[in-house]
Amino acid sequence: MVKRRKRNSFIILASTLLLTGCGNSNLEITKNDILEVARDDANATKKECSNVSVQEEKKYYTVSFDTNTGSYEYKIGKDGIIQERNYKRSNSEEVTTSEPVEEKKEETKAETEKKKEEKKESTSFDENQQAAIDAALANAGLGQEDVTDIGCTLDGATQQYTVTFTFQDIHNTCTVDATTFVVLSSIQG
Template sequence: EYTYKIGMDGIIKDRSFGKVEAQPEEQAQPSEAPKQEQKETETPQETTPSNVVDKQIAIDNALANAGLAQSDVSDLSCKLNSAKTEYTVVFQFGDTKNHITLDAHSGEVISSIIE
């Protein structure tokens, strides 16, 4: 169950969710290894320009906006657009796919879409 309070600016101001203890632990453990491998293979291929926030900061800010930790999610990816102005963080949490866009210079969340 999810409850969100969204401000007029479209940013999530408050959120809460209930977890079933057994399922997230079982789902999180198998997905941890692929998630770490994906992060390790993507990081060396990409270099972050000096005028944008670090990729891990973008991931941390996106997850904080959703009220989650990296261990709570699977299929995590983070990409900087070609103009180097926005990061798009995509991850799976339970049955929902989350797309969070962040300003690449400040690290602030611009939008959050849940499918």
């Protein structure tokens, strides 16, 4: 199980590097690449996805699919970066996470500095926060000893934890459902 997770983490990292182009502006990203970005973010395999749709727009792709846990809809730029995501649980309870990636990155930089200061004061987490952290780290195939700068906050409106950590100088942000502790999304960078 650990080998599979580490392999999956490697595949995600390799995909991320491929999609960022490593400085190569001539890279062409296909609809399959965009679909893979969405499935990776949703932590869903090809077999788990049904009703898959990939629509190409002028500056982005719209990707939607269903899984056992709910329905996903993404707006992904032609550069492979997720611009918006929407998730609706299977039990008809809607959880919408529409967040432009550019804004999120700016917030994350400011929040990271603030969290570093807070972490110097306190690094203890309550039982639910620790469960969310454990789920996020397990999703990445990592243990708590492998990472630094761990943070965990609860968004009361969406009932989701945002777990942040650094692994090998790469900042990671995971969204974890507060009731089921299922990882809803994971972003590196």
